[in-house]
Structures are given as structure tokens and as C-alpha cells.
Amino acid sequence: MMTASTTTAGHQAPPTAPPTGAGDRAHLRVSGIHKHFGGVHALRGVDFEVARGEVMALVGDNGAGKSTLMKVLAGAHVADAGTFHLDGQQVHVGGPKDAAALGIQIVYQDLALCENLDVAANLSLGAEPVRPGFGFLPRLLRPIDDLRMEVKAKRAIDQLQVRTLKSVRAQVGGLSGGQRQAIAIARAVGADSSVVMLDEPTAALGVAQTRQVLNVVKRLRETGHAVIYISHNMRDIFEVSDRICVLRHGANVATWRTQDTTPDEIVVAMTRGLEKEVGRAG
Amino acid sequence: MQDSAFLGMSDRLRILRQSRFGAFAPVLFALAAIWGYFGLALPLWDYLTTPEAQNLRLIFLSPRNIYNLFMQSAVIATLAVGITVVLLLGDIDLSAAATAGVCAALLGVLVLAGLPGWAACVIVIAVGAVMGAAQGMLIAYVGIPSFVVTLAGLLGFQGLMQKILPTGNLNIDDPFLRGISRILVPDMLGLAIAALIVAGMIALSLRRQHRRREAGLEQDSPIAVWGQIAMVATLLFGAVLTLNAYRSVPLLILLLVAITAALGWVTTSTPFGRSIFAVGGNAESARRVGMNVRRIRVAAFAIVGIMAAVGGIFGASRYGSVSYTAFAGGSLLLESIGAAVIGGTSLFGGRGSVWNAILGALVIGSLGNGLDLSGASAADKLMFSGAILLLAVALDAVSRPAGQGR
Ligand SMILES: Nc1ncnc2c1ncn2[C@@H]1O[C@H](COP(=O)(O)OP(=O)(O)O)[C@@H](O)[C@H]1O
Ligand SMILES: [Mg+2]
Numbered sequence A: 001m002m003t004a005s006t007t008t009a010g011h012q013a014p015p016t017a018p019p020t021g022a023g024d025r026a027h028l029r030v031s032g033i034h035k036h037f038g039g040v041h042a043l044r045g046v047d048f049e050v051a052r053g054e055v056m057a058l059v060g061d062n063g064a065g066k067s068t069l070m071k072v073l074a075g076a077h078v079a080d081a082g083t084f085h086l087d088g089q090q091v092h093v094g095g096p097k098d099a100a101a102l103g104i105q106i107v108y109q110d111l112a113l114c115e116n117l118d119v120a121a122n123l124s125l126g127a128e129p130v131r132p133g134f135g136f137l138p139r140l141l142r143p144i145d146d147l148r149m150e151v152k153a154k155r156a157i158d159q160l161q162v163r164t165l166k167s168v169r170a171q172v173g174g175l176s177g178g179q180r181q182a183i184a185i186a187r188a189v190g191a192d193s194s195v196v197m198l199d200e201p202t203a204a205l206g207v208a209q210t211r212q213v214l215n216v217v218k219r220l221r222e223t224g225h226a227v228i229y230i231s232h233n234m235r236d237i238f239e240v241s242d243r244i245c246v247l248r249h250g251a252n253v254a255t256w257r258t259q260d261t262t263p264d265e266i267v268v269a270m271t272r273g274l275e276k277e278v279g280r281a282g
Numbered sequence B: 001m002q003d004s005a006f007l008g009m010s011d012r013l014r015i016l017r018q019s020r021f022g023a024f025a026p027v028l029f030a031l032a033a034i035w036g037y038f039g040l041a042l043p044l045w046d047y048l049t050t051p052e053a054q055n056l057r058l059i060f061l062s063p064r065n066i067y068n069l070f071m072q073s074a075v076i077a078t079l080a081v082g083i084t085v086v087l088l089l090g091d092i093d094l095s096a097a098a099t100a101g102v103c104a105a106l107l108g109v110l111v112l113a114g115l116p117g118w119a120a121c122v123i124v125i126a127v128g129a130v131m132g133a134a135q136g137m138l139i140a141y142v143g144i145p146s147f148v149v150t151l152a153g154l155l156g157f158q159g160l161m162q163k164i165l166p167t168g169n170l171n172i173d174d175p176f177l178r179g180i181s182r183i184l185v186p187d188m189l190g191l192a193i194a195a196l197i198v199a200g201m202i203a204l205s206l207r208r209q210h211r212r213r214e215a216g217l218e219q220d221s222p223i224a225v226w227g228q229i230a231m232v233a234t235l236l237f238g239a240v241l242t243l244n245a246y247r248s249v250p251l252l253i254l255l256l257v258a259i260t261a262a263l264g265w266v267t268t269s270t271p272f273g274r275s276i277f278a279v280g281g282n283a284e285s286a287r288r289v290g291m292n293v294r295r296i297r298v299a300a301f302a303i304v305g306i307m308a309a310v311g312g313i314f315g316a317s318r319y320g321s322v323s324y325t326a327f328a329g330g331s332l333l334l335e336s337i338g339a340a341v342i343g344g345t346s347l348f349g350g351r352g353s354v355w356n357a358i359l360g361a362l363v364i365g366s367l368g369n370g371l372d373l374s375g376a377s378a379a380d381k382l383m384f385s386g387a388i389l390l391l392a393v394a395l396d397a398v399s400r401p402a403g404q405g406r
Helices: A002-007 A066-073 A096-101 A119-123 A146-160 A177-190 A207-222 A234-240 A263-272 A275-281 B002-008 B010-018 B024-049 B063-088 B096-112 B117-142 B146-164 B175-182 B187-214 B222-246 B251-269 B271-281 B283-288 B293-319 B332-342 B354-373 B378-398
Strands: A026-037 A040-051 A054-059 A081-086 A089-091 A104-107 A195-199 A226-230 A243-248 A251-257 B169-171 B321-323
Touching: A026 A066, A040 A054, A040 A066, A040 A081, A040 A226, A040 A251, A054 A066, A054 A207, A054 A234, A066 A104, A066 A195, A066 A226, A096 A104, A104 A177, A119 A146, A119 A177, A146 A177, A177 A195, A177 A207, A195 A207, A207 A226, A207 A234, A234 A263, A243 A263, A251 A263, B024 B354, B024 B378, B063 B096, B063 B222, B063 B251, B063 B271, B063 B293, B063 B332, B063 B354, B096 B117, B096 B146, B096 B169, B096 B293, B096 B321, B096 B332, B117 B146, B117 B175, B117 B293, B175 B251, B175 B293, B187 B222, B251 B271, B251 B293, B251 B354, B271 B283, B271 B293, B283 B293, B293 B321, B332 B354, B332 B378, B354 B378
Parallel strands: A054 A226, A054 A243, A104 A195, A195 A226
Antiparallel strands: A026 A040, A026 A081, A081 A089, A243 A251, B169 B321
């Protein structure tokens, strides 16, 4: 364990050691997260944290549980066990609305856009602004303020500088992969969010569009967001991240400061875990 | 001939149907083709080929026939409007006609027992809502596919209707109920309402454009805005003037339009309606943004139940009787689903409009009416309806945006 504790920062597995990285100023911290899908034990006591103004990369082999952890943080799955802390306060996330209310937003791997709706409708999905003056109606039956929705959408899109998108009234079904990715990110950022999670945002993108997404990620860090970035591309990860958290078989391997590690070390941790390294070292 | 015209335009239709009001184009085109064929082409052919014919007889396009056509299509349209709502979710309701039958039968029994007509209507609409919501719960909470639940509903409600109406037939004399289809809106009032609707549309569009300009948003193209208003105005005044030329606008038609307008507004302009489209487009993404997908499903099925009950009331009023074959046992179900789909509502969910269902019902009604007038057999009618339905679904499949489904 000596080798590990000197090179890693933040949580380790088992998660008894106090966090040494950005731990004391962590914005969102979860610990002991368990999640079962029927017989599959997808998350086995995962600890995770991210600070404001930081990009935390989350890596691991396919099936390691990265997406599941994101969904638990976003309230799309409810954890079987585990605790959430936001700025040191214990909070409860029992559903997507809870997470959104806490400012936690996710850009799903599959983007989760409605292709039959236009860009503006997708950006406000589930939180449509309604016109004032219809208080006698239940909220679900009040008229949507589509102008406000469009203005909001335009602002979010402009912020990300998606120049190729001509109109926020275009149907999402007719847009390119990069444009959809940008819209999904804009949806997460547009809602007053403090934590933005991106699940393999560049997997389906070309070089130029990947660059655009990486720039967006950096801009999010500058604006004080806590960013969680999942990717398989080591070059991208080492370019944008401040720390790297490795998951394997649904459990933490360790967390490194990006400047203190190398792609090779991360790949080894992803595929073989820490034990063998430690074994060799010790 | 009609077919090749359709196929040649399929590319343009795909683009059209994705625009906001372009979804009307195919069904309007189908309607125009059918009316042109039965109303003009066929009489002209008869006139030219039969030497003894004295003059051109335009029976199909006579105000009297159009009036009957509207009344015949009204029950189909009512059910189709309801079915559209569940089709938007990507579900289907096979039990709508049987629900309408049960509600109509119950209505007959209640007024026979001495209940006032309006009270019977309220009860029957509540029963329809419960019947729909119960099926919706089985679909949403138990997770049985809507096809299976409503197929069971179809069978069960057919039986239930026979239980309520052991003789299979019941006359309705209640003046309130008969009034729904007998009362006519005075000619001038009908025109005034049409004018008011058009004026309202113009005012809303102008205000909207003004607000868009103030908010610094892109303007709608004037051609689209005024084209849409001109289209609605033409359809509206055309319908009112034609109905006035024979009798007047029946109250039943006015009610149908009012209900459809309300439902159209709910589905396109409220968070609830938006959630229906979202669930139909991508149920998982709707769930992830925190929409209560199950409750939305139950509500949608309750709406079909309500519309089925209203259809039952309309039918009972128009026929002056309730019979098994007119509702549960007849072709009403397939005609209403056909009307919704011909109207351009996608069977794959997420695309469509309740207004289109009314146009779709007119297509189905016109086809039946025209074939009747030209002396076609019941067999011809069935085969024609099948072909039109297939064409509509093919159009739906072809005009789906690339990458969706498949
Ligand atoms: N909805 C689900 N139902 C059942 N099993 C799931 C579900 N989501 C994920 N899993 C399982 O959980 C494990 C982790 O999956 P995931 O989080 O998607 O991995 P990653 O994103 O790291 O590739 C896998 O074994 C996967 O099969
Ligand atoms: Mg994944």
C-alpha cells in the first residue's frame, strides 16, 4: 500500500484513508454507494468526490460501473446504499428532480434527447416555463411560455458557441451528432447547475467536434462548475482533467492527480487494478 | 393514378411533414383527391359515357351530402381524436369503440330509468374515464403492453355491452340527448363564430410576432403564418357555408370542434401535452428529466375513455338509438384508428395532432360515402379502406426522420 498512498490523491479502496486531494473543499461527495441490478452488483461501495472549478475524470473498463455511478448521482437510479454530501451538508437524492434541485446535471452517454421535439423544447424538457396569470390551472395545464423557452435556449446555445446550429426551433432528429452533443451539454449547463457530468461525450464525434467539446469542458471549469468527465480517450483526459478516478468491477481502484500520473499507469489500473502493482512493488 | 401521385411526392412530403403545419398536407391532399374523384371525376365520366344523361349530377359535392358526411364522420372523429392521444405516447387503444358502446348502452338505460339527459351524460363520461384509466393503470403500473390490455378490454367491454343491452337495441327519445345532433346553430351565428376564430388567430399571430421581435427572436416566415391562417379560414368558412346551404352547423359539430380545440391546446401548449410528446419520442429521457411517465400514461388512457364516452353520446344522439353493431360490434374501432393514422399521427409515437384525426375521419367517411353513392359493394369499401390505411402507414414509415427507430 505504500506505493499507492504516495502517488494517489483523494479516495482509495478500501475507503478508510482520509481524502488527501481536494477532499476538504469537495463540492459533491458520495460514499459507500451500492447498486444492484437484479443479480448484478454494479456498484460495490464506491466513494467519489468532485470540487468546484475542477474536472474530475472517471475512467474504467467497459462495465466498470461508470455510467451507473453517474446515473446514481443524477438520481436516474436510486442507490441501494450510500450517502450524499453537498458542500458538507448531507443531502437526499431520490429522483432526477432532487438531483436537479441540487444543481446536479448529467449529459447522458445516449444523450437522452427527444428527436421529435425541437431544440428549445429539449433544453427545457421537464422544466418548461409557464406563462404567469394562469394560477387557477394546475401547473401541468398552464400554457408553456415558449418565447421564454426559446430565449433561454438561445442563450444556452450561444454560451457554448455552437455556430453551426441555425435555429433553436430545428427538430433534434435532423441534427448531426456534434450538434446533438452540444445540445445535451447546453441542457445540463442551462439549468442552474453546479455539477455537470459528461458520459463519454466525444465517443461519436470527429476531431473538430471533439475539440469543441473539450473547450466547453474547460469553459465549465473556468465558470466554477464541478465537472465529471467520463472518457476512454487518454489524450483527452490528460488534456482536460485535474484528477482521475479509476473504477474497476464496480469499486474504486484509486484517484490520482493528473499531473502526478501517466496514461500507462492509468491504463494498468483500469485493466488490472492496483493490487498487482502493489504486489510487484512490495 | 392517385397512388403514383403520392409516391412521386414522397420526398417532398417527408420534408413537409416535419414542418409545424406541413403535417396537414398529406391528409388534405388525400381528402382533395377523394373529393375530386367522387365529386367531379366520376360524375363527369358518367356524363360523358352515358348518352342519355341530361346534365351533370354532382351528388357527392351537394351541400346535403356534405352535411351527412360530416355527421357520419363525427363519431369516428371523436374516437379518433381520443385515440390520437395514446398514439402520441406510442401506445394503442383497441377498446375505444367498445368503451363507447358500453357508455352509450349505459346512457340509454339511465335515461330510460328516468334520469335527466345531462346527468346521464355526466355519469357516462365519468364511467368512460374510469374504464380508460383502469386500462392505463394495467399498462403503466403492471407493465402489460397496451395492445394486449386493450384487446382484452375490447372483448370484455363487448360482452359488458351485451349484458347491459340484452335485446341489442334501445331507442333514445330524451330531448336533451337528441338535441345534441338536432339543434342547429343559426346561420349567422355559425358565420360569426367562424369569423371570430379567424380574427382571434390573426390577433394572436400578430401579437406573437410582435413579442418575438421584442425578445430578439427570429421571425416566422410571413408566408407560413398567413398561409396557415388562410388555410384555416378557407376550411372553416367553406365548411360553415356548405352546412348553411343545406341546413346549418349542427350543435354536435360545434361541440366536436370545441372539444378538439381544447385537447389540441392541451397537447401542444402545456407541460402535460409536452410530456406526452416526450414520452412518445423517448420515454427513457422523459423519465430521466423527472416526468412521471406512468401517471402520464394513465391520464392519456383516461382521455381516450372520456372521448369514447363522448363518442357514445354523440352516436346515441345521432342514431336515436343504441345498438350493438353501431358501436362495439361494428367497424367503428378500425375506422377510428384508421382515421387517426390517416390523419398523419405516427404509430411509432411522438408525432401527430388531434386536428389531423378529424381530417382523417373525413377521409374515411368520404371514402365510405362516395363508394356508397357510386353503388360499390361492402367488399369494395373494405378493400379501398385497407388500401388507404396502408398508404397512410407507409407514408408514416417513409417520413420518419432518418436514424429514429429501425
Ligand atoms: N439498467 C441496467 N440493468 C441491468 N444491468 C445494468 C443496467 N445498467 C448497467 N448494468 C450493468 O452494470 C454494470 C455496469 O455498467 P455501466 O455502468 O454501464 O458500465 P460502464 O459505463 O462503466 O461501461 C454492467 O455489468 C452492466 O451490465
Ligand atoms: Mg457507460
